[in-house]
Amino acid sequence: MKTSFADRLIAGVRDKGPLCVGIDPHAAMMPALFGAPGPDAAAKWGVALVERCVGRAAVVKPQAGLFERWGAAGLYALEQVCQAATRAGLIVILDAKRGDIGSTAEGYAEGYLGAGSSCPCDAITVNPYMGVDTIEPFVSVAEREGKGVVVLARTSNPGSKDFQQKLIAGPEGEPLFIHVARALAPMIARLRGPETGWSGLMLVAGATGPAEAARLRATSGDALFLVPGYGAQGAGARDSMAGFVQRPNGLEGGVVNASRSVAMPDSAKGAAAAKDWERAIDFAIAAAQAELVEAARAAAPAAS
Numbered sequence: 648m649k650t651s652f653a654d655r656l657i658a659g660v661r662d663k664g665p666l667c668v669g670i671d672p673h674a675a676m677m678p679a680l681f682g683a684p685g686p687d688a689a690a691k692w693g694v695a696l697v698e699r700c701v702g703r704a705a706v707v708k709p710q711a712g713l714f715e716r717w718g719a720a721g722l723y724a725l726e727q728v729c730q731a732a733t734r735a736g737l738i739v740i741l742d743a744k745r746g747d748i749g750s751t752a753e754g755y756a757e758g759y760l761g762a763g764s765s766c767p768c769d770a771i772t773v774n775p776y777m778g779v780d781t782i783e784p785f786v787s788v789a790e791r792e793g794k795g796v797v798v799l800a801r802t803s804n805p806g807s808k809d810f811q812q813k814l815i816a817g818p819e820g821e822p823l824f825i826h827v828a829r830a831l832a833p834m835i836a837r838l839r840g841p842e843t844g845w846s847g848l849m850l851v852a853g854a855t856g857p858a859e860a861a862r863l864r865a866t867s868g869d870a871l872f873l874v875p876g877y878g879a880q881g882a883g884a885r886d887s888m889a890g891f892v893q894r895p896n897g898l899e900g901g902v903v904n905a906s907r908s909v910a911m912p913d914s915a916k917g918a919a920a921a922k923d924w925e926r927a928i929d930f931a932i933a934a935a936q937a938e939l940v941e942a943a944r945a946a947a948p949a950a951s
Contacts, residue, residue, distance in 0.1 A: 649793030652769055652847035653840035653871055656738055656795070659705025660902060664936040665888075665943060667706040667740065667873070669906025670696055670728060672713050676911045680924055686720035689713075693728035695921075696910055699928045701735050704936060706902050708873075709768075711743040726766045739768040740797060740873065740902075745785075746774035752784040760788045770795030770849065772873070775827050776810070779834075786834050786848065795838065795847035795871075798831060800824045800863055803853030803876030812859070824859070828867040835870045846870045849901065852890045854882030860890030864900070872901030878908030878935065884942035897943040905935050 672689035681695070682688040693709065700707055709732075714725035732739045745755040758764060759771045773785055775798050785796045801811055801824040814820040831848060838847040846869045852860040854876030864872075872890050876882040884903070891900035912931040918924035 651793055651838070651840035651842075652738075652789065652795035653838065653845040654842040655769070655793075656706065656847070656871065656902065657840070657843045657845055657899070659738055660899070661896070663703065663705040664940040665899075665901070665903050666704045666909070666932070666936040666939055667708050667902040667904040668696070668700050668704050668909055668932065669742075669904050670707055670709040670910060671906045672710075672724075673907070673911070674713075674716075676907070676916065678911075678916055678918060678924060680918055680921065686714070686717040686724040689717070689721065690724035690727045693724065694731045695924075696928065697728060697732045697735055697737065699925060699932060700732075700737060703929070703932045704737075706738045706740060707732050708740040708742050708904055708906075710906070711741060722766075729766050729768055733767045739770075740795075741766070741768035741771045744772050744774050744799065746777055746781050748777065748781055749784075752781050753788075756784045756788040760785065760792055760794045762792060768794075770797050770847065772797040772799065772851065774799050775831075779830050782831075782834065786837060789838060789847065795849055796834075797849040797851060797873050798827070800827055800850040800867075801852050801856055801859045803855045803882070807853065807856070822859070824863065825866050828863055828870070831867070831870070835868060839869055844869055845900075849873050851875065852901075854887040854889075854903065857882075857886040857889030864890040864892065874901060874903045877903045877939075878905040884938045885945075887939070888942055891943070897945070899943070903939055909935050 674684040677684045681692040714721040811824045812822045835846045835848045849871045852872040874887050877887040887903040888898045891898035909931045915927035
């Protein structure tokens with residue numbers, strides 16, 4: 648039987664810390680060290696970043712859209728990065744935000760979560776706003792393959808208020824993201840890991856809304872969270888864990904993503920030599936991981 652995604656992710660977090668390193672090849676920010684901005688440079692940079700994560704972080708999150716901008720060559724670059732991360736033993740969350748009906752969703756699910764995927768990942772982000780039936784194909788493949796599904800709930804962008812935070816059933820109602828989380832309860836149960844009790848049906852809970860994240864936790868129970876918004880988007884380590892829960896060794900409940908602040912720090916952008924770039928990235932990953940681990944452990948109960 649395949650080890651569940653949730654159990655693998657929590658094992659990695661307990662070993663290395665909750666940092667998830669975002670692999671976002673922004674063309675305007677690509678270090679010249681890797682060549683002119685384009686798919687070849689994105690592949691070289693992404694694979695090099697994967698190598699820096701080994702032993703320092705357990706989870707990476709490639710952003711599909713920033714590779715897809717270069718067409719077929721960009722998709723090949725994304726495949727190279729995901730394959731390198733998988734070979735290195737990292738947990739790969741592909742940020743693709745897919746979502747469609749019936750056989751189309753099945754195609755997406757098999758293409759990324761299936762055993763024969765050329766772009767291997769352990770989990771994929773999906774958009775729930777076409778309905779629960781559009782998530783089912785992803786959950787079915789995830790059950791079979793020991794993978795995860797990451798559902799958008801309360802995201803970190805300012806526009807999340809336009810729909811996700813709208814109250815349903817009047818001013819005394821609940822925001823839409825709470826209705827989404829409640830509707831996912833059966834799927835959360837289906838992807839629950841037998842060892843840790845956490846579920847691989849993850850929810851996106853932006854660090855820029857700590858109160859909403861805490862409310863989302865109260866509704867979603869054992870669902871792991873993917874938390875964007877930490878670092879360059881302005882949220883601090885403690886707010887990033889507002890939806891985590893107290894465990895004996897501190898706060899636990901998912902991973903906190905950092906992209907630009909870790910993968911493209913100012914000290915790395917102008918690096919003239921590979922060693923200088925590696926040193927800057929190593930420092931950025933270590934600093935972010937240490938800050939998050941400290942915030943999690945600061946909440947641990949004092950020994951009696």
